[in-house]
Amino acid sequence: MRFRFAFAAAAAFALLIVPAGLAQDPPAEEEELTESHEITLDNVGESLVVRGRIARTEANPVQGVTIHFDRAHIDYPFRVFIPRDNLGDWEGTDPVKVYARGRIIKITGEIEEQGELPYIRVTERSQIEIIPRTRRRRRRPRGPDPAAVIQAAAAISRAHAVSPAGR
Numbered sequence: 652m653r654f655r656f657a658f659a660a661a662a663a664f665a666l667l668i669v670p671a672g673l674a675q676d677p678p679a680e681e682e683e684l685t686e687s688h689e690i691t692l693d694n695v696g697e698s699l700v701v702r703g704r705i706a707r708t709e710a711n712p713v714q715g716v717t718i719h720f721d722r723a724h725i726d727y728p729f730r731v732f733i734p735r736d737n738l739g740d741w742e743g744t745d746p747v748k749v750y751a752r753g754r755i756i757k758i759t760g761e762i763e764e765q766g767e768l769p770y771i772r773v774t775e776r777s778q779i780e781i782i783p784r785t786r787r788r789r790r791r792p793r794g795p796d797p798a799a800v801i802q803a804a805a806a807i808s809r810a811h812a813v814s815p816a817g818r
Contacts (some may be wrong), residue, residue: 684757687720690729690769694762701758701771702782703729708747711735716746718756731758733773740776755782 685694687703703720710716715738718731733746741749750756757780760771773779 687729688722690762692764692767692769694769695764696762698761699759701729702755703758705750705752705754705756707752708750710747716750718750728768730768730770731756731773731779732770737774750779750781755784756780757782 683700684702685699687701690699690701706719706721708716708718713735715735716733718733720729722728733741738746758771758773759778760773762769763772764770771778
């Protein structure tokens with residue numbers, strides 16, 4: 652009798668769980684990202700999604716804004732160029748401050764070449780996306796809790812304290 656009850660309970664549980672597991676959406680396909688330091692002149696003409704950490708951003712009032720990345724390739728430093736005519740999408744914000752040093756961004760576009768330097772020309776704000784930083788979990792220090800150690804030390808010192816009359 653016990654066996655039948657346990658089996659029936661397990662079967663009922665399985666019938667409740669399995670349909671919910673099958674109804675989940677399949678995992679979304681991840682975009683294929685190319686790191687900024689991997690871009691060379693061989694990529695000119697390709698449409699890519701590039702990810703990189705910003706080394707510096709500079710604005711030229713005549714030309715526009717240029718974003719430079721940390722470079723592993725000294726020969727081919729990849730960059731992003733936002734022409735002055737297209738800065739209207741950033742109305743009310745300063746791209747130099749938005750795309751500050753240390754931020755990681757994702758850029759979508761065609762790789763072009765100017766002066767043997769590969770770059771992506773950004774014509775719409777939707778081509779650049781800031782990748783949010785993931786917070787690291789703080790590790791708890793190993794060993795005893797510091798507050799508990801202080802309390803224990805105070806209790807020991809009180810227990811062993813010599814009163815002035817006891818001398």
